[in-house]
Amino acid sequence: MTDTLSSRFLVFVLGIPGILLAIYFGGFFFTLFITIVCILALREFYDLMKNKEAFPQYTIGLLSCVFISLYYHHYFPDVFTFIPIHSFFIVLIILVMTVELFRNKDQATLNIIITLGGILYIPLLLSSLIAIRNFHSPDDVLGMQLTFSLFISVWLCDTAAYSFGKKWGRKKIMERVSPTKTVVGTAAGAITALITYQVFIETGFFNTTSQISALTNVDGIVLGIVVGVFGQVGDFIESLIKRDVGVKDSSGFLLGHGGVLDRFDSLLLASPLTYLYLTHFV
Protein backbone atom coordinates (compact mmCIF):
# COMPACT_ATOMS: atom_id res chain seq x y z
CA MET A 1 0.00 0.00 0.00
CA THR A 2 2.74 2.48 0.97
CA ASP A 3 4.70 1.19 -2.01
CA THR A 4 1.79 1.87 -4.32
CA LEU A 5 1.23 5.27 -2.77
CA SER A 6 4.84 6.32 -3.13
CA SER A 7 5.05 5.03 -6.69
CA ARG A 8 1.76 6.77 -7.48
CA PHE A 9 3.37 9.92 -6.16
CA LEU A 10 6.53 9.34 -8.22
CA VAL A 11 4.55 8.93 -11.47
CA PHE A 12 2.67 12.11 -10.60
CA VAL A 13 5.79 14.14 -9.76
CA LEU A 14 7.65 12.99 -12.89
CA GLY A 15 4.65 12.77 -15.20
CA ILE A 16 3.00 16.18 -14.96
CA PRO A 17 6.16 18.31 -15.26
CA GLY A 18 7.40 15.96 -18.00
CA ILE A 19 4.26 16.54 -20.06
CA LEU A 20 4.34 20.30 -19.46
CA LEU A 21 7.98 20.49 -20.54
CA ALA A 22 7.23 18.48 -23.69
CA ILE A 23 4.40 20.90 -24.51
CA TYR A 24 6.67 23.88 -23.84
CA PHE A 25 9.53 22.68 -26.03
CA GLY A 26 7.27 21.36 -28.79
CA GLY A 27 8.81 20.37 -32.13
CA PHE A 28 10.59 17.04 -32.34
CA PHE A 29 10.53 16.64 -28.54
CA PHE A 30 6.74 16.77 -28.26
CA THR A 31 6.28 14.57 -31.36
CA LEU A 32 8.56 11.95 -29.83
CA PHE A 33 6.69 12.11 -26.52
CA ILE A 34 3.29 11.58 -28.19
CA THR A 35 4.68 8.81 -30.39
CA ILE A 36 5.89 6.95 -27.32
CA VAL A 37 2.51 7.43 -25.61
CA CYS A 38 0.77 6.05 -28.73
CA ILE A 39 3.07 3.04 -28.92
CA LEU A 40 2.53 2.20 -25.23
CA ALA A 41 -1.24 2.73 -25.45
CA LEU A 42 -1.56 0.70 -28.65
CA ARG A 43 0.42 -2.15 -27.11
CA GLU A 44 -1.97 -2.08 -24.14
CA PHE A 45 -4.95 -2.15 -26.50
CA TYR A 46 -3.54 -5.14 -28.39
CA ASP A 47 -2.78 -6.89 -25.09
CA LEU A 48 -6.39 -6.31 -23.98
CA MET A 49 -7.60 -7.94 -27.20
CA LYS A 50 -5.84 -11.17 -26.28
CA ASN A 51 -8.88 -11.69 -24.06
CA LYS A 52 -10.80 -12.03 -27.35
CA GLU A 53 -8.40 -14.83 -28.37
CA ALA A 54 -6.93 -12.58 -31.06
CA PHE A 55 -3.32 -12.22 -32.21
CA PRO A 56 -2.87 -8.63 -33.43
CA GLN A 57 0.13 -7.71 -35.61
CA TYR A 58 2.10 -5.70 -33.06
CA THR A 59 5.01 -4.65 -35.26
CA ILE A 60 2.89 -3.16 -38.03
CA GLY A 61 0.72 -1.39 -35.47
CA LEU A 62 3.67 0.14 -33.65
CA LEU A 63 5.38 1.25 -36.88
CA SER A 64 2.11 2.90 -37.90
CA CYS A 65 2.33 5.05 -34.76
CA VAL A 66 5.62 6.43 -36.03
CA PHE A 67 4.27 7.09 -39.51
CA ILE A 68 1.08 8.77 -38.30
CA SER A 69 3.03 10.97 -35.88
CA LEU A 70 5.26 12.10 -38.75
CA TYR A 71 2.17 12.81 -40.82
CA TYR A 72 0.72 15.07 -38.12
CA HIS A 73 4.11 16.63 -37.45
CA HIS A 74 4.22 17.87 -41.05
CA TYR A 75 0.53 18.62 -41.19
CA PHE A 76 0.24 22.33 -40.71
CA PRO A 77 3.31 23.48 -42.61
CA ASP A 78 2.37 21.42 -45.70
CA VAL A 79 -1.32 20.61 -45.25
CA PHE A 80 -2.23 17.23 -46.80
CA THR A 81 0.63 17.18 -49.25
CA PHE A 82 3.73 15.97 -47.49
CA ILE A 83 2.54 12.46 -46.73
CA PRO A 84 -0.79 11.41 -48.23
CA ILE A 85 -2.44 9.63 -45.31
CA HIS A 86 -5.00 8.14 -47.66
CA SER A 87 -2.30 6.33 -49.67
CA PHE A 88 -0.71 5.22 -46.41
CA PHE A 89 -3.95 3.62 -45.23
CA ILE A 90 -4.51 1.77 -48.51
CA VAL A 91 -1.02 0.29 -48.30
CA LEU A 92 -1.49 -0.46 -44.60
CA ILE A 93 -4.81 -2.28 -45.07
CA ILE A 94 -3.45 -4.40 -47.92
CA LEU A 95 -0.24 -5.10 -45.99
CA VAL A 96 -2.02 -6.23 -42.82
CA MET A 97 -4.36 -8.53 -44.79
CA THR A 98 -1.52 -10.00 -46.85
CA VAL A 99 0.66 -10.63 -43.80
CA GLU A 100 -2.27 -12.36 -42.11
CA LEU A 101 -2.60 -14.68 -45.09
CA PHE A 102 0.84 -16.11 -44.32
CA ARG A 103 0.60 -16.16 -40.51
CA ASN A 104 -1.38 -19.35 -40.08
CA LYS A 105 -3.00 -18.13 -36.87
CA ASP A 106 -6.55 -18.68 -35.69
CA GLN A 107 -9.06 -15.83 -35.83
CA ALA A 108 -7.60 -14.32 -39.01
CA THR A 109 -10.42 -11.82 -39.48
CA LEU A 110 -10.21 -10.58 -35.90
CA ASN A 111 -6.43 -10.27 -36.11
CA ILE A 112 -6.76 -8.06 -39.18
CA ILE A 113 -9.49 -5.79 -37.88
CA ILE A 114 -8.03 -5.51 -34.39
CA THR A 115 -4.65 -4.53 -35.84
CA LEU A 116 -6.31 -1.88 -38.04
CA GLY A 117 -8.91 -0.87 -35.45
CA GLY A 118 -6.23 -0.16 -32.85
CA ILE A 119 -4.45 2.10 -35.33
CA LEU A 120 -7.68 4.01 -35.98
CA TYR A 121 -8.49 4.25 -32.28
CA ILE A 122 -5.11 5.30 -30.90
CA PRO A 123 -2.49 6.93 -33.17
CA LEU A 124 -4.92 8.32 -35.76
CA LEU A 125 -6.91 10.04 -33.00
CA LEU A 126 -4.31 10.81 -30.33
CA SER A 127 -1.42 11.96 -32.52
CA SER A 128 -3.59 14.85 -33.68
CA LEU A 129 -2.13 16.46 -30.53
CA ILE A 130 1.04 16.89 -32.59
CA ALA A 131 -0.81 18.87 -35.24
CA ILE A 132 -2.39 21.03 -32.53
CA ARG A 133 1.04 21.69 -30.99
CA ASN A 134 2.38 22.63 -34.44
CA PHE A 135 -0.66 24.76 -35.31
CA HIS A 136 0.50 27.18 -38.03
CA SER A 137 4.15 26.31 -37.40
CA PRO A 138 6.24 24.28 -34.95
CA ASP A 139 7.51 27.53 -33.39
CA ASP A 140 4.11 29.12 -33.07
CA VAL A 141 3.20 30.17 -29.53
CA LEU A 142 -0.50 29.63 -30.28
CA GLY A 143 0.11 25.89 -30.81
CA MET A 144 1.70 25.70 -27.37
CA GLN A 145 -1.14 27.68 -25.76
CA LEU A 146 -3.78 25.47 -27.41
CA THR A 147 -2.07 22.26 -26.33
CA PHE A 148 -1.48 23.52 -22.81
CA SER A 149 -5.09 24.67 -22.36
CA LEU A 150 -6.34 21.35 -23.73
CA PHE A 151 -4.35 19.31 -21.21
CA ILE A 152 -5.26 21.63 -18.32
CA SER A 153 -8.97 21.56 -19.08
CA VAL A 154 -8.95 17.75 -19.44
CA TRP A 155 -7.17 17.41 -16.09
CA LEU A 156 -9.48 19.89 -14.33
CA CYS A 157 -12.53 18.20 -15.90
CA ASP A 158 -11.38 14.79 -14.61
CA THR A 159 -10.59 16.18 -11.16
CA ALA A 160 -13.92 18.00 -10.84
CA ALA A 161 -15.86 14.95 -12.06
CA TYR A 162 -14.11 12.78 -9.50
CA SER A 163 -14.35 15.19 -6.55
CA PHE A 164 -17.94 16.38 -7.07
CA GLY A 165 -19.02 12.84 -7.90
CA LYS A 166 -17.46 11.48 -4.75
CA LYS A 167 -18.96 14.17 -2.51
CA TRP A 168 -22.41 14.79 -4.00
CA GLY A 169 -22.87 12.15 -6.67
CA ARG A 170 -25.61 9.63 -6.06
CA LYS A 171 -27.38 8.73 -9.29
CA LYS A 172 -25.14 6.70 -11.63
CA ILE A 173 -25.01 8.02 -15.19
CA MET A 174 -24.31 4.77 -17.06
CA GLU A 175 -23.87 1.99 -14.55
CA ARG A 176 -23.67 -0.72 -17.24
CA VAL A 177 -20.46 0.83 -18.59
CA SER A 178 -18.88 2.56 -15.62
CA PRO A 179 -20.20 1.76 -12.14
CA THR A 180 -18.53 4.70 -10.40
CA LYS A 181 -19.47 7.66 -12.60
CA THR A 182 -22.37 9.80 -11.44
CA VAL A 183 -24.62 12.39 -13.06
CA VAL A 184 -23.41 15.10 -10.70
CA GLY A 185 -19.74 14.28 -11.29
CA THR A 186 -20.12 14.22 -15.07
CA ALA A 187 -22.02 17.52 -15.09
CA ALA A 188 -19.40 19.10 -12.80
CA GLY A 189 -16.65 17.93 -15.17
CA ALA A 190 -18.39 19.40 -18.22
CA ILE A 191 -19.04 22.73 -16.52
CA THR A 192 -15.45 22.90 -15.27
CA ALA A 193 -14.09 22.37 -18.81
CA LEU A 194 -16.34 25.15 -20.12
CA ILE A 195 -15.26 27.55 -17.35
CA THR A 196 -11.58 26.69 -17.82
CA TYR A 197 -11.57 27.82 -21.44
CA GLN A 198 -13.46 31.03 -20.59
CA VAL A 199 -10.94 31.79 -17.84
CA PHE A 200 -8.06 31.25 -20.28
CA ILE A 201 -9.69 33.60 -22.80
CA GLU A 202 -10.70 36.30 -20.30
CA THR A 203 -7.27 36.40 -18.65
CA GLY A 204 -5.68 37.03 -22.04
CA PHE A 205 -3.86 33.68 -22.22
CA PHE A 206 -4.44 33.43 -25.97
CA ASN A 207 -3.64 37.08 -26.64
CA THR A 208 -1.54 37.80 -29.70
CA THR A 209 1.11 40.52 -29.83
CA SER A 210 -1.66 42.96 -30.82
CA GLN A 211 -3.47 42.15 -27.53
CA ILE A 212 -6.42 40.46 -29.25
CA SER A 213 -7.38 36.96 -28.11
CA ALA A 214 -6.70 34.40 -30.86
CA LEU A 215 -9.76 32.51 -29.63
CA THR A 216 -13.19 34.09 -29.27
CA ASN A 217 -15.58 33.26 -26.42
CA VAL A 218 -17.54 31.13 -28.90
CA ASP A 219 -14.38 29.17 -29.74
CA GLY A 220 -13.99 28.67 -25.99
CA ILE A 221 -17.52 27.30 -25.68
CA VAL A 222 -16.94 24.85 -28.54
CA LEU A 223 -13.60 23.65 -27.16
CA GLY A 224 -15.12 23.47 -23.66
CA ILE A 225 -17.85 21.19 -24.98
CA VAL A 226 -15.28 19.12 -26.87
CA VAL A 227 -13.36 18.49 -23.65
CA GLY A 228 -16.26 18.49 -21.19
CA VAL A 229 -18.60 16.28 -23.20
CA PHE A 230 -16.52 14.30 -25.73
CA GLY A 231 -13.53 13.99 -23.41
CA GLN A 232 -15.80 12.26 -20.91
CA VAL A 233 -17.39 10.19 -23.70
CA GLY A 234 -13.83 9.04 -24.49
CA ASP A 235 -13.53 7.97 -20.89
CA PHE A 236 -16.78 5.99 -21.12
CA ILE A 237 -15.70 4.35 -24.39
CA GLU A 238 -12.50 3.11 -22.86
CA SER A 239 -14.51 1.76 -19.90
CA LEU A 240 -16.84 0.04 -22.38
CA ILE A 241 -13.89 -1.67 -24.08
CA LYS A 242 -12.31 -2.73 -20.79
CA ARG A 243 -15.64 -4.00 -19.48
CA ASP A 244 -16.16 -5.91 -22.73
CA VAL A 245 -12.84 -7.74 -22.30
CA GLY A 246 -13.26 -8.02 -18.53
CA VAL A 247 -10.40 -5.99 -17.08
CA LYS A 248 -10.25 -2.96 -14.79
CA ASP A 249 -7.08 -1.14 -15.86
CA SER A 250 -5.58 -1.10 -19.37
CA SER A 251 -2.27 -2.14 -17.75
CA GLY A 252 -0.25 -1.62 -14.56
CA PHE A 253 2.36 0.40 -16.46
CA LEU A 254 1.85 3.64 -14.51
CA LEU A 255 1.73 1.77 -11.19
CA GLY A 256 -1.15 3.15 -9.11
CA HIS A 257 -2.37 5.21 -12.09
CA GLY A 258 -3.39 2.26 -14.26
CA GLY A 259 -2.20 2.08 -17.84
CA VAL A 260 -1.21 4.67 -20.39
CA LEU A 261 -4.51 4.16 -22.21
CA ASP A 262 -6.37 4.93 -18.95
CA ARG A 263 -4.53 8.25 -18.59
CA PHE A 264 -5.14 9.37 -22.18
CA ASP A 265 -8.69 8.13 -22.77
CA SER A 266 -10.27 11.61 -22.62
CA LEU A 267 -7.65 13.03 -24.98
CA LEU A 268 -8.34 10.23 -27.47
CA LEU A 269 -11.57 12.04 -28.39
CA ALA A 270 -10.88 15.59 -27.21
CA SER A 271 -7.68 16.01 -29.27
CA PRO A 272 -8.92 15.02 -32.76
CA LEU A 273 -12.10 17.05 -32.30
CA THR A 274 -10.11 20.09 -31.16
CA TYR A 275 -7.84 19.57 -34.14
CA LEU A 276 -10.82 19.34 -36.54
CA TYR A 277 -12.31 22.51 -35.10
CA LEU A 278 -9.01 24.37 -35.44
CA THR A 279 -8.48 23.10 -39.00
CA HIS A 280 -11.91 23.88 -40.34
CA PHE A 281 -13.17 26.80 -38.25
CA VAL A 282 -10.37 28.85 -36.65
Added chain:
Amino acid sequence: MTDTLSSRFLVFVLGIPGILLAIYFGGFFFTLFITIVCILALREFYDLMKNKEAFPQYTIGLLSCVFISLYYHHYFPDVFTFIPIHSFFIVLIILVMTVELFRNKDQATLNIIITLGGILYIPLLLSSLIAIRNFHSPDDVLGMQLTFSLFISVWLCDTAAYSFGKKWGRKKIMERVSPTKTVVGTAAGAITALITYQVFIETGFFNTTSQISALTNVDGIVLGIVVGVFGQVGDFIESLIKRDVGVKDSSGFLLGHGGVLDRFDSLLLASPLTYLYLTHFV
Protein backbone atom coordinates in the same frame (compact mmCIF):
# COMPACT_ATOMS: atom_id res chain seq x y z
CA MET B 1 -29.73 -27.80 -61.01
CA THR B 2 -31.26 -26.54 -64.27
CA ASP B 3 -32.66 -23.65 -62.28
CA THR B 4 -29.25 -22.79 -60.93
CA LEU B 5 -27.69 -23.10 -64.37
CA SER B 6 -30.25 -20.85 -66.03
CA SER B 7 -30.05 -18.27 -63.26
CA ARG B 8 -26.24 -18.47 -63.44
CA PHE B 9 -26.61 -17.74 -67.14
CA LEU B 10 -29.00 -14.87 -66.47
CA VAL B 11 -26.61 -13.18 -64.01
CA PHE B 12 -23.83 -13.63 -66.57
CA VAL B 13 -25.85 -12.24 -69.49
CA LEU B 14 -27.10 -9.23 -67.53
CA GLY B 15 -23.99 -8.72 -65.39
CA ILE B 16 -21.14 -8.46 -67.88
CA PRO B 17 -22.83 -6.06 -70.36
CA GLY B 18 -24.18 -4.06 -67.42
CA ILE B 19 -20.69 -3.55 -66.02
CA LEU B 20 -19.28 -2.71 -69.45
CA LEU B 21 -22.02 -0.14 -70.06
CA ALA B 22 -21.40 1.43 -66.64
CA ILE B 23 -17.69 1.70 -67.48
CA TYR B 24 -18.51 3.17 -70.90
CA PHE B 25 -20.91 5.84 -69.61
CA GLY B 26 -18.79 6.66 -66.54
CA GLY B 27 -19.66 9.76 -64.51
CA PHE B 28 -22.57 9.54 -62.10
CA PHE B 29 -23.72 6.25 -63.64
CA PHE B 30 -20.48 4.39 -62.86
CA THR B 31 -20.24 5.99 -59.39
CA LEU B 32 -23.76 4.82 -58.60
CA PHE B 33 -22.97 1.32 -59.84
CA ILE B 34 -19.84 1.01 -57.67
CA THR B 35 -21.66 2.49 -54.66
CA ILE B 36 -24.36 -0.18 -54.96
CA VAL B 37 -21.71 -2.90 -55.28
CA CYS B 38 -19.97 -1.58 -52.14
CA ILE B 39 -23.23 -1.46 -50.19
CA LEU B 40 -24.12 -5.03 -51.15
CA ALA B 41 -20.61 -6.32 -50.46
CA LEU B 42 -20.35 -4.52 -47.11
CA ARG B 43 -23.72 -5.92 -46.07
CA GLU B 44 -22.44 -9.40 -46.92
CA PHE B 45 -19.28 -8.78 -44.90
CA TYR B 46 -21.31 -7.64 -41.88
CA ASP B 47 -23.61 -10.65 -42.27
CA LEU B 48 -20.58 -12.95 -42.30
CA MET B 49 -19.39 -11.39 -39.05
CA LYS B 50 -22.56 -12.49 -37.32
CA ASN B 51 -20.78 -15.85 -37.14
CA LYS B 52 -18.40 -14.09 -34.73
CA GLU B 53 -21.40 -13.17 -32.53
CA ALA B 54 -20.94 -9.51 -33.47
CA PHE B 55 -23.58 -6.84 -34.18
CA PRO B 56 -22.05 -4.39 -36.69
CA GLN B 57 -23.61 -0.95 -37.18
CA TYR B 58 -25.11 -1.50 -40.65
CA THR B 59 -26.55 1.98 -41.21
CA ILE B 60 -23.33 3.86 -40.52
CA GLY B 61 -21.38 1.39 -42.66
CA LEU B 62 -23.74 1.71 -45.61
CA LEU B 63 -23.83 5.53 -45.40
CA SER B 64 -20.04 5.51 -45.38
CA CYS B 65 -20.12 3.76 -48.77
CA VAL B 66 -21.99 6.74 -50.17
CA PHE B 67 -19.59 9.27 -48.65
CA ILE B 68 -16.46 7.46 -49.76
CA SER B 69 -17.82 7.07 -53.31
CA LEU B 70 -18.44 10.81 -53.44
CA TYR B 71 -14.93 11.41 -52.17
CA TYR B 72 -13.42 9.33 -54.97
CA HIS B 73 -15.83 10.81 -57.50
CA HIS B 74 -14.41 14.27 -56.79
CA TYR B 75 -10.89 13.04 -56.35
CA PHE B 76 -9.12 13.82 -59.57
CA PRO B 77 -10.77 17.14 -60.39
CA ASP B 78 -10.02 18.55 -56.93
CA VAL B 79 -7.34 16.26 -55.46
CA PHE B 80 -7.62 15.98 -51.65
CA THR B 81 -9.42 19.24 -51.16
CA PHE B 82 -13.08 18.74 -51.92
CA ILE B 83 -13.82 16.34 -49.09
CA PRO B 84 -11.04 15.78 -46.55
CA ILE B 85 -11.18 12.01 -46.08
CA HIS B 86 -9.00 12.31 -43.00
CA SER B 87 -11.57 14.53 -41.25
CA PHE B 88 -14.31 12.14 -42.36
CA PHE B 89 -12.55 9.19 -40.74
CA ILE B 90 -11.99 11.01 -37.45
CA VAL B 91 -15.70 11.85 -37.26
CA LEU B 92 -16.63 8.31 -38.34
CA ILE B 93 -14.46 6.61 -35.71
CA ILE B 94 -15.79 8.82 -32.92
CA LEU B 95 -19.37 8.40 -34.14
CA VAL B 96 -19.18 4.59 -34.29
CA MET B 97 -17.67 4.41 -30.79
CA THR B 98 -20.18 6.85 -29.32
CA VAL B 99 -23.16 5.06 -30.89
CA GLU B 100 -21.86 1.76 -29.51
CA LEU B 101 -21.79 3.29 -26.03
CA PHE B 102 -25.58 3.67 -26.15
CA ARG B 103 -26.43 0.39 -27.91
CA ASN B 104 -26.25 -1.94 -24.94
CA LYS B 105 -25.17 -4.89 -27.10
CA ASP B 106 -22.69 -7.62 -26.27
CA GLN B 107 -19.26 -7.63 -27.88
CA ALA B 108 -18.98 -3.83 -27.95
CA THR B 109 -15.33 -3.81 -29.03
CA LEU B 110 -15.94 -6.25 -31.88
CA ASN B 111 -18.98 -4.30 -33.05
CA ILE B 112 -16.90 -1.13 -33.28
CA ILE B 113 -13.91 -2.62 -35.07
CA ILE B 114 -16.00 -4.79 -37.42
CA THR B 115 -18.05 -1.75 -38.42
CA LEU B 116 -14.89 0.27 -39.08
CA GLY B 117 -12.91 -2.68 -40.49
CA GLY B 118 -15.61 -3.39 -43.08
CA ILE B 119 -15.47 0.23 -44.22
CA LEU B 120 -11.68 0.02 -44.60
CA TYR B 121 -11.86 -3.33 -46.41
CA ILE B 122 -14.67 -2.62 -48.86
CA PRO B 123 -15.60 0.97 -49.80
CA LEU B 124 -12.21 2.52 -49.03
CA LEU B 125 -10.48 -0.02 -51.27
CA LEU B 126 -13.09 -0.82 -53.93
CA SER B 127 -14.47 2.67 -54.58
CA SER B 128 -11.02 3.68 -55.81
CA LEU B 129 -12.41 2.27 -59.09
CA ILE B 130 -14.39 5.51 -59.29
CA ALA B 131 -11.22 7.60 -59.12
CA ILE B 132 -9.66 5.40 -61.82
CA ARG B 133 -12.72 5.87 -64.05
CA ASN B 134 -12.53 9.64 -63.49
CA PHE B 135 -8.75 9.76 -63.98
CA HIS B 136 -7.93 13.38 -64.97
CA SER B 137 -11.63 14.16 -65.54
CA PRO B 138 -14.98 12.34 -65.63
CA ASP B 139 -15.06 12.75 -69.42
CA ASP B 140 -11.54 11.55 -69.98
CA VAL B 141 -11.24 8.58 -72.33
CA LEU B 142 -8.11 7.38 -70.54
CA GLY B 143 -10.13 6.78 -67.36
CA MET B 144 -12.50 4.58 -69.32
CA GLN B 145 -9.63 2.69 -70.96
CA LEU B 146 -7.90 2.12 -67.63
CA THR B 147 -11.07 0.85 -65.95
CA PHE B 148 -11.96 -1.36 -68.91
CA SER B 149 -8.49 -2.91 -69.10
CA LEU B 150 -8.51 -3.50 -65.33
CA PHE B 151 -11.80 -5.42 -65.41
CA ILE B 152 -10.79 -7.40 -68.52
CA SER B 153 -7.42 -8.42 -67.09
CA VAL B 154 -9.02 -9.45 -63.77
CA TRP B 155 -11.59 -11.55 -65.60
CA LEU B 156 -9.00 -13.16 -67.90
CA CYS B 157 -6.72 -13.79 -64.91
CA ASP B 158 -9.55 -15.53 -63.04
CA THR B 159 -10.56 -17.55 -66.09
CA ALA B 160 -6.99 -18.63 -66.84
CA ALA B 161 -6.34 -19.55 -63.21
CA TYR B 162 -9.49 -21.65 -63.13
CA SER B 163 -9.01 -23.36 -66.52
CA PHE B 164 -5.28 -24.10 -66.26
CA GLY B 165 -5.67 -25.11 -62.64
CA LYS B 166 -8.47 -27.52 -63.48
CA LYS B 167 -6.61 -29.09 -66.41
CA TRP B 168 -2.98 -29.17 -65.26
CA GLY B 169 -3.00 -28.08 -61.64
CA ARG B 170 -1.96 -30.67 -59.12
CA LYS B 171 0.04 -29.08 -56.29
CA LYS B 172 -2.13 -26.87 -54.09
CA ILE B 173 -0.70 -23.42 -53.46
CA MET B 174 -2.22 -22.70 -50.03
CA GLU B 175 -4.51 -25.54 -49.07
CA ARG B 176 -5.15 -24.17 -45.57
CA VAL B 177 -6.84 -21.10 -47.06
CA SER B 178 -8.24 -22.25 -50.39
CA PRO B 179 -8.38 -25.99 -51.06
CA THR B 180 -9.00 -25.69 -54.81
CA LYS B 181 -6.31 -23.24 -55.95
CA THR B 182 -3.18 -24.73 -57.49
CA VAL B 183 0.32 -23.47 -58.22
CA VAL B 184 -0.16 -23.95 -61.96
CA GLY B 185 -3.50 -22.13 -61.99
CA THR B 186 -2.19 -19.18 -59.97
CA ALA B 187 0.90 -18.86 -62.17
CA ALA B 188 -1.26 -19.04 -65.31
CA GLY B 189 -3.49 -16.29 -63.92
CA ALA B 190 -0.55 -14.03 -63.16
CA ILE B 191 1.02 -14.55 -66.60
CA THR B 192 -2.33 -13.94 -68.31
CA ALA B 193 -2.76 -10.61 -66.50
CA LEU B 194 0.74 -9.55 -67.55
CA ILE B 195 0.13 -10.53 -71.19
CA THR B 196 -3.28 -8.83 -71.24
CA TYR B 197 -1.81 -5.43 -70.38
CA GLN B 198 0.99 -5.82 -72.95
CA VAL B 199 -1.58 -6.74 -75.63
CA PHE B 200 -3.62 -3.64 -74.74
CA ILE B 201 -0.52 -1.45 -75.01
CA GLU B 202 0.86 -3.01 -78.20
CA THR B 203 -2.48 -2.85 -80.02
CA GLY B 204 -2.66 0.88 -79.30
CA PHE B 205 -5.62 0.65 -76.92
CA PHE B 206 -4.22 3.41 -74.71
CA ASN B 207 -3.14 5.59 -77.61
CA THR B 208 -3.81 9.28 -77.27
CA THR B 209 -4.85 11.52 -80.16
CA SER B 210 -1.16 11.97 -80.96
CA GLN B 211 -0.83 8.16 -81.42
CA ILE B 212 1.42 7.73 -78.37
CA SER B 213 0.41 5.13 -75.80
CA ALA B 214 -0.56 6.81 -72.50
CA LEU B 215 0.93 3.78 -70.73
CA THR B 216 4.47 2.53 -71.31
CA ASN B 217 5.36 -1.16 -71.36
CA VAL B 218 6.77 -0.73 -67.85
CA ASP B 219 3.42 0.69 -66.67
CA GLY B 220 1.87 -2.43 -68.21
CA ILE B 221 4.20 -4.72 -66.28
CA VAL B 222 3.40 -2.95 -62.99
CA LEU B 223 -0.36 -3.05 -63.59
CA GLY B 224 -0.08 -6.67 -64.76
CA ILE B 225 1.62 -7.57 -61.46
CA VAL B 226 -0.99 -5.60 -59.53
CA VAL B 227 -3.79 -7.64 -61.12
CA GLY B 228 -1.95 -10.94 -61.54
CA VAL B 229 -0.38 -11.09 -58.09
CA PHE B 230 -2.35 -8.76 -55.77
CA GLY B 231 -5.68 -9.48 -57.46
CA GLN B 232 -5.17 -13.14 -56.64
CA VAL B 233 -3.97 -12.27 -53.13
CA GLY B 234 -7.32 -10.44 -52.75
CA ASP B 235 -9.02 -13.68 -53.72
CA PHE B 236 -7.03 -15.59 -51.08
CA ILE B 237 -7.79 -12.98 -48.42
CA GLU B 238 -11.51 -13.27 -49.01
CA SER B 239 -11.16 -17.08 -48.80
CA LEU B 240 -9.26 -16.65 -45.53
CA ILE B 241 -12.08 -14.55 -44.08
CA LYS B 242 -14.80 -16.94 -45.24
CA ARG B 243 -12.87 -19.93 -43.94
CA ASP B 244 -12.38 -18.14 -40.61
CA VAL B 245 -16.13 -17.67 -40.19
CA GLY B 246 -16.92 -21.08 -41.69
CA VAL B 247 -18.87 -20.32 -44.89
CA LYS B 248 -18.28 -21.11 -48.57
CA ASP B 249 -19.91 -18.17 -50.40
CA SER B 250 -20.22 -14.60 -49.11
CA SER B 251 -23.95 -14.86 -49.92
CA GLY B 252 -26.31 -16.42 -52.47
CA PHE B 253 -27.16 -13.01 -53.92
CA LEU B 254 -25.80 -13.70 -57.41
CA LEU B 255 -27.42 -17.16 -57.46
CA GLY B 256 -24.91 -19.66 -58.87
CA HIS B 257 -22.16 -17.02 -58.77
CA GLY B 258 -21.97 -16.72 -54.99
CA GLY B 259 -22.14 -13.28 -53.40
CA VAL B 260 -21.16 -9.81 -54.55
CA LEU B 261 -18.05 -9.94 -52.36
CA ASP B 262 -16.99 -13.18 -54.10
CA ARG B 263 -17.20 -11.52 -57.51
CA PHE B 264 -15.22 -8.43 -56.52
CA ASP B 265 -12.57 -9.94 -54.23
CA SER B 266 -9.72 -9.53 -56.76
CA LEU B 267 -10.70 -5.94 -57.50
CA LEU B 268 -10.67 -5.16 -53.76
CA LEU B 269 -6.86 -5.20 -53.93
CA ALA B 270 -6.21 -4.63 -57.63
CA SER B 271 -8.20 -1.36 -57.83
CA PRO B 272 -6.65 0.63 -54.97
CA LEU B 273 -3.15 -0.44 -56.00
CA THR B 274 -3.82 0.55 -59.61
CA TYR B 275 -5.19 3.83 -58.32
CA LEU B 276 -2.09 4.43 -56.15
CA TYR B 277 0.20 3.70 -59.09
CA LEU B 278 -1.73 6.08 -61.34
CA THR B 279 -1.79 8.81 -58.69
CA HIS B 280 1.86 8.70 -57.75
CA PHE B 281 3.65 7.42 -60.84
CA VAL B 282 1.73 8.05 -64.08
